[in-house]
Ligand SMILES: CC(=O)SCCNC(=O)CCNC(=O)[C@H](O)C(C)(C)COP(=O)(O)OP(=O)(O)OC[C@H]1O[C@@H](n2cnc3c(N)ncnc32)[C@H](O)[C@@H]1OP(=O)(O)O
Ligand SMILES: CC(C)C(=O)C(=O)O
């Protein structure tokens with residue numbers, strides 16, 4: 156790699172300013188400004204049509220944005236017409252302020268104000284680039300000449316605003332701020348403020364963009380803190396951030412920037428925007444939410460927001476995207492699944508106030524995701540905890556702990572062999588086929604019981620197409636039948652374990668029984684019986700376990716032969 160080609164192109168403030176390091180977390184939501192319809196839109200392969208922008212605008216209103224940069228009206232017919240539509244059809248709610256972007260060029264500013272005619276209120280956002288690279292290479296101008304672009308633009312905004320009806324607030328961005336000497340950025344912002352003279356009633360927004368993110372987040376935070384501490388008219392200035400995500404640290408930049416004194420953040424849903432995108436407001440807001448701080452945006456139905464976002468922008472939310480991604484609440488691996496399943500149970504039992512389930516930063520249900528099919532999915536990396544959880548949640552089958560282990564391996568093996576994820580119905584099918592009501596080679600037909608001080612049974616069993624009746628006794632009914640199998644058919648085992656429950660999910664209310672038996676070599680075999688009658692379900696479970704053992708050990712099942720053997 157050609158490492159000699161690169162060096163650090165950012166500027167630390169002249170005085171190190173690190174008060175932000177003493178603040179631990181963000182205690183209240185900033186003012187959010189969506190720039191989806193401008194920065195997001197200008198970065199799309201095909202920018203949105205007017206109708207699409209209208210639909211996206213509605214989406215942003217539903218999410219709860221109160222400030223929305225709706226476009227760059229001088230850029231195109233669509234941009235201009237969109238703003239006109241919003242104004243002429245009165246589509247801007249009273250508590251929402253729209254924002255428009257303009258360069259510092261008179262014909263562009265003029266067109267911008269033309270587009271704004273009839274608006275009640277709006278933020279007019281002026282930008283010019285200030286970095287060393289842009290001064291030298293793009294504008295080929297001195298610092299004073301660059302300041303002149305900003306100051307001239309600021310004066311033009313004031314003039315056109317004075318001539319246009321409506322309530323206008325001004326915003327200035329020293330674009331490419333992160334590649335600008337911080338003292339110069341401060342100087343140019345103060346010179347613009349001197350023109351606009353912000354007041355308590357008409358504050359000015361100074362927006363400090365990481366147009367290109369070129370440093371680690373603590374550098375950006377230090378730059379923001381320096382600006383916050385040294386800007387003139389500070390009480391009447393709203394300090395705003397506009398991070399991009401070139402280094403993958405857009406969210407960190409915004410969070411540290413807020414700790415450093417910023418009161419407002421510009422960004423987009425899911426981080427759409429130039430190159431690697433703007434900062435993702437969904438992530439920022441839900442990060443706050445996860446700390447118990449109200450972000451004042453509503454992401455209760457994130458699947459719907461994603462589907463509208465994808466349809467309108469033609470972009471895709473990545474599977475691993477924080478909060479929104481399809482897989483971000485999903486555990487495939489055994490130990491994660493086990494911990495999540497136990498954490499969910501703990502939560503149910505303890506009725507805890509705070510969400511503390513391991514591996515899940517927030518409760519997926521809070522943003523419209525569901526547990527089923529979302530948090531635990533099964534492949535060859537999965538474990539008994541997760542597999543048991545799926546059977547329990549989806550089919551109401553609460554397997555005994557030891558049986559979960561044995562079943563877990565069956566499922567993993569299938570997934571491994573087929574090299575695919577297994578859906579809950581496939582897991583259920585494996586369970587039914589391998590464990591439930593297994594009746595070969597020894598088929599249970601029916602039973603009769605009489606009770607004295609013990610139980611007597613006559614049980615009918617089919618083997619090799621012939622039905623035989625056997626008599627047996629025992630302390631309980633299952634014990635009586637177990638004794639038939641052992642003493643009369645010679646199918647010996649030990650340590651019979653048994654569990655039953657009602658199957659609350661699905662049609663009807665079946666009883667489910669599980670039986671585990673251990674052969675003479677210590678190998679355990681499990682069976683399950685499902686039946687409307689609880690006794691029958693337990694007998695079926697016993698026969699299922701017995702049949703698994705008989706098949707595995709290849710025991711003879713001819714009645715005469717067994718009796719002979721005995
Ligand atoms: C970081 C950001 O996202 S900034 C926003 C970027 N967004 C967009 O550019 C989308 C909308 N833009 C457009 O549709 C067009 O660029 C327009 C309509 C604004 C201008 O179009 P044009 O004049 O045809 O082209 P272009 O943008 O290339 O203009 C470049 C000229 O503007 C100058 N310029 C660029 N930015 C600014 C600015 N903020 N203020 C003043 N002049 C500027 C350049 O130095 C260059 O000057 P030159 O003609 O002397 O070389
Ligand atoms: C217009 C400005 C704020 C911008 O989009 C940027 O600098 O990234």
Ligand SMILES: [Mg+2]
Pocket residue numbers: 194364366397399429433
């Ligand atoms: Mg930008």
